Amino acid sequence: MSSTHDNLHGGRSSPACLAVNGKTDTVYRTLNTSKPNCVHTAVGDTNASWEVDLGRNYTVTNITIYRRERFQRRMSGIHVEVDSQTCYTFPLVNVDYRTLNSLPEKIDVTCTPPLTGRVVRLQKRGQPLNFDYGAELINICEVQVWGCRDGLYGADCGEQCGQCAGSDTCSAVSGHCPNRCQPGWKGDNCKQGKT
Known part of the structure; x- marks a missing residue:
């Protein structure tokens, strides 16, 4: 993860690994709570990123992203990539506000065609701070990567x-x-x- 959010009240975002722990709860809780959940990049990180290394190459067909509740605009402009190959790019908030506002908390993305690679990355590219409040952030709770089992x-x-x-x-x-x-x-x- 490119950065970690700290707030003025002592709350700190959890490490990147919390977005692949199998918990699909979409309520953000900071690291200093008893049940930390979700990850959150720092305010001002205009090239925010989060990634997971799958350990070896897989052919990825789908990626499920659980975004933070109520903050769908933070999905603005996220590029979903497999080894730098684009699977999907979320619309920008100032281009397609309605699509972003209608995003469910569980978002299923299909890679068409399927992509082969080892690293799945969510990346924002240069969204300015005044673009839309919080639009430069990545604020996700869980990422699930789906592919074909060996033999299929x-x-x-x-x-x-x-x-x-x-x-x-x-x-x-x-x-x-x-x-x-x-x-x-x-x-x-x-x-x-x-x-």
Whole structure:
């Protein structure tokens, strides 16, 4: 996370990891409370960002973001990226105020096409402080990253991989095996067997 919010009353935002702890409650509670929740970048951070490293490359089909209750305008202009590839960009508050105001607390974003990468990042780019009160902030409570399980591929993860050589699994986007097919199997996706 690019910065951490501190308020005048001793409340400090929780660390970035609190946005991937499995809790989908959308009430912001500071680190000095008994049940801290949500993350909040600092006022004045006009290039605010938050990211999670998935540990290895995955093909990401969907990302679910739980925003802070009542503060939907803070989603203004957030770029949702997978290894610097844009999955979705939220509208700017001064361009599409109605869309932002109608955002639910649970927002489902679909990456079309699915994107392969290791780091999922929420990034704001240069929103000035006087743009709209709090519009430069990132204030989220939970991020869930969804992708195809090994052995499945396609836009909805509904296709089963063919017979890839060794312990390889196919591309979750195209279904192609990374090296070759198991003996006796052929075709683009190693689904054609000997008859």
